[in-house]
Amino acid sequence: MNIREIVNSTRDYNLHSHTQFCDGRAEMVRFVEAAIEAGIRHLGFTPHSPIPIASPCNMKSEAVGEYISEFSRLKEKHAGTINLYLSMEIDYLGKLWGASHEYFKSIPLDYRLSSIHFIPTQDGELIDVDGSPDGFIKKMHKYFHDDIHYVVDTFYQHTLDMIEAGGFDIIGHFDKIGFNASRYQPGIEEEAWYKKHLDNVIDALIASGTIVEVNTKAWEPPVGSSEKEAREYVPRLFPSAPTIHRLRDAGVTLAVNSDVHYPERISFGRKAAFEIIDEV
DSSP states (O other), rough: OHHHHHHHOOSOEOOOOOOOOOSSSSSHHHHHHHHTTTTOOOEEEBOOOOOSOOSSOOOOOOGHHHHHHHHHHHHHHTTTHHHHHHEOOEEOOOOOTTTSSSSGGGGGOOOEEEEEEEETTSSSSSEEOOOOOHHHHHHHHHHTTTOHHHHHHHHHHHHHHHHHHHOOSSSSOTTHHHHHHHHHHHTGGHHHHHHHHHHHHHHHHHHHHHHHHHHHHHHHSTTOOHHHHHHHOOOEEEEEEEEHHHHHHTOOOOEEEEEEEGGTTTTTTTTHHHHHHHOO
C-alpha cells in the first residue's frame, strides 16, 4: 500500500485502531462494520505490538498468528466494500526494541505506526507514561521522583532517537506527553524549555519526511465521564493546532486518525482535525 497516496487523495480513512488483540474494547469485525457505516474506505488495524517486557495493553507474541488469520478472513469477506490493512503500533524502547527490530521483518505488515508509550525511570525501569492524567501523576510520585523535567526530556529524546532509527511509516501522537505533563504542572507547554523540545522534534520530522499522525482520540471526553466532567472537558488534538499549521506549511504529509478503541468512536474528532488543516 502507499499510505502517502491514500491520505493525500481521500479523507475516507482511519489508520489507527485497537481491537481485542490489545486494549481495544471490541472485536475486529465490529470496527469493520462501524467503518463501513461511517463511509470509511481504508481501515488500518494497529494493535499495540508485542514487546519484550510485561504490559497489559500490548499484544502477546503468541496471538500474532491469530490476529493475522482474523485480518485475512475479514479482508477477504469485505473485499470490494472496504480496504483493510494489517499493521501494528510499534513501541520504541530505545536500542532494546523498535520498528527497525528484526522481529518485525517476519510479520507481513502493510505499514508501520510507531509511538512512544514507555520511558525509562532514573533507575532504568521502563514505565508507561501514556495513560490517564491521574495515573500519570501517581507514576510521577512512585517512579520518577516527581522530576517532570526528566520525564519530558527523556520522552522527547527517545522520540528523536526513534525518528533517527526509522523503520516506520507514521509517527503516532508525538506530543502526547504534553497532555499528561500539563495536568501535573499546568502551563508547562508554554515554558521555553518545553517548546524547545517540541521544536527539535518538529524539525526532525520535517527533515525525515515522516508521515505525521494527527491523533483525535482526546477530542471527546473519555468513555465513562460524568456529565460534569464532559461539560468541563477541553478537547485536544495531538499535535496541537499551531503545530499542525507549522507541519502543514512545511509540506509534511498528515494522517488524521482517531486512535479508536470503541467502534462507535471510529470517526470522533476527525472532522475538527480536517477543519484545522484546511485553515492553512
